[in-house]
Amino acid sequence: MLKLGLSLLVILVAFWVLTQWRASRHEAAALRDYPPVGDFLEVDGKRVHYVAKGSGPDLVLIHGSSGNLRDMTFGLVDKLAQDYRVIAFDRPGLGYSDRLNGAGATISEQAELLSKAAAQLGAERPVVMGQSYGGAVALAWGVTRPEQTAALVLISSPAYPWSTPLSTYYKVLSHPWLGLVAIPLLTAWVPESVVQRNVAEVFLPQSEPPGFAEHFGVALTLRRSSLRANALQRAGLLSEMTALSERYDALTMPIELVHGSADTTVGAVIHSVPFAQRHPNANLTLLERIGHMPHHNRPGAVIEAIHRAAFRAGLRPAP
Numbered sequence: 001m002l003k004l005g006l007s008l009l010v011i012l013v014a015f016w017v018l019t020q021w022r023a024s025r026h027e028a029a030a031l032r033d034y035p036p037v038g039d040f041l042e043v044d045g046k047r048v049h050y051v052a053k054g055s056g057p058d059l060v061l062i063h064g065s066s067g068n069l070r071d072m073t074f075g076l077v078d079k080l081a082q083d084y085r086v087i088a089f090d091r092p093g094l095g096y097s098d099r100l101n102g103a104g105a106t107i108s109e110q111a112e113l114l115s116k117a118a119a120q121l122g123a124e125r126p127v128v129m130g131q132s133y134g135g136a137v138a139l140a141w142g143v144t145r146p147e148q149t150a151a152l153v154l155i156s157s158p159a160y161p162w163s164t165p166l167s168t169y170y171k172v173l174s175h176p177w178l179g180l181v182a183i184p185l186l187t188a189w190v191p192e193s194v195v196q197r198n199v200a201e202v203f204l205p206q207s208e209p210p211g212f213a214e215h216f217g218v219a220l221t222l223r224r225s226s227l228r229a230n231a232l233q234r235a236g237l238l239s240e241m242t243a244l245s246e247r248y249d250a251l252t253m254p255i256e257l258v259h260g261s262a263d264t265t266v267g268a269v270i271h272s273v274p275f276a277q278r279h280p281n282a283n284l285t286l287l288e289r290i291g292h293m294p295h296h297n298r299p300g301a302v303i304e305a306i307h308r309a310a311f312r313a314g315l316r317p318a319p
Contacts, residue, residue, distance in 0.1 A: 022188035027223045034217030036096045037073060038088075041120055048117045049096035051088045054081025057150075057315035058123035059306065061088040062114065064132030064156075066230050068095030070216050071131070074209070076295055079303060083316070087123055089114050091137065093229025095220065104174070104232025107133075107240050111141035115148055127309050129153035129302075131295055132266060133233070136241060143250045151254040151309035155302060156263055156292050159271040161242040166235060173231035183227045192219055205262050205289065206297040248279065254312035255282040256305040260290030260298075283308065 038051035051069055059080060061072045072088040080086045092110050093099035100109055114137070118126055127150050130138030135157020142149045173179045173186075195218045200208040220226065259272040268286060276284035285305055287298055295302045307319035 019184050019188040023184045023224060026187055026219065030217065030219035030223060034070070034220050037070065040096070041117060043113055043116045043120065046092065046098040046100060046113065047096075048092075048098070048113065049090040050117065050121070051077060052085065052121060053077055054084055054086050056084045057310050058118070058126035059084040059086050059310075060114070060118050060123065060126045060128045061086060062128070062130035062134035062137050063088070063091060063094075064130075064134045065234055066094075066221050067091075067134075068217070068220055070095070070220075072295075074212055074215050074296065076299060076302070079299065080306065083307070084127075084310070085123070087118060087121060087126070089117060091134070093233070094226055099225065099229050104229065104236050106233075106236060107136045107140040107244065108144055110137045110233075111144060115141055115145050119148070124148060125150045127151045127153060127306065127313065127315065129155065129306060130157060131155040132157060132292065133237065135159075136237060136244075139248075139251075140240075140244055142253060142255075143244055143247045146250050146252060149253050150313040150315060151256070152251070153302075153306050153309050154255065154257045154272070154275075155295055155305075156259055156266050157257070157271065158237070158241055158266050159275040160245050161238060162267075162270055166238070170231050170234045173227055174235035179228060179231060183224050183231075186227060187222050187224050190222065192222070195219075195222060202265065202291075203293050203297065204264075204291050206291050206293070209296050212296065251279065252281065254309050255279065256309040256312075257282060257284045258287065258294055258298075258302050258305045259284065260287045260292065260294050262289050263292045265292040 036049055040047050040049055063071045069088040069090050077086050077088055090097035092105045125148055128138045128141050135154040138152050142152045172182050196213045257272045259268040272284050276282045287294055290298055310316045311318050
């Protein structure tokens, strides 16, 4: 029995060493294949990766969960840069921006960092657009810094508490020690094709745009640090949104919402619909039969909402 136990221990140790080696190898390949596409600045000792393009009123774009700014540069940044100075950020811990801490940056902490980064770039009062989790960060930006927010544009964004429990996936990856075991296993052994299928499912009932996965760089999301940061952020989102929703009286700026009626990730009837009903300064564009990614599947509707927000804020002519 002792020999059997020792043999199993040796096998486990060897497997764990192999796992860590494969994880490091896959991370190196991700960095090689999907290098930074923008520039960097330092905010409070943290490096923030961003892309800035165009001229005109300042517009900040904030990506969603498990993402990076490549989600915005697939096509949206170039279209918007014709009318705005567009700044797209990697949120803390994702893409090439540093993590804020080891506990998972809250939406308010992320809003503080990104607002400081925008101010460094001269965008002291931008229109702020956020998609999905990025919409929660945009809401936190508006609540905590209304004087630094010309308008908000919320795309498929949560706004109120929900009853669905945290998924097992995020429970495990955010767990103090289960995550330390599960995350290297995912980085080392999960095929990129599996992640690509998961990305495609986010677009349902629409199809993923051709070339999106290759541009987006799903391998970046499989890095150990990114998986951990994203899981911790997602695990804290419900309690943070519950507290934030009690402070919406601070949102006096123009707000445009765009939401798909077929969105099963963030339900419009739970979030955008009641938000628009309760806030006279909010205008909702509800897209019939559109899913969670209207900035790709209906980009024209998103751009129109941005134009309306900028007009209502006095930043551009009527759309």
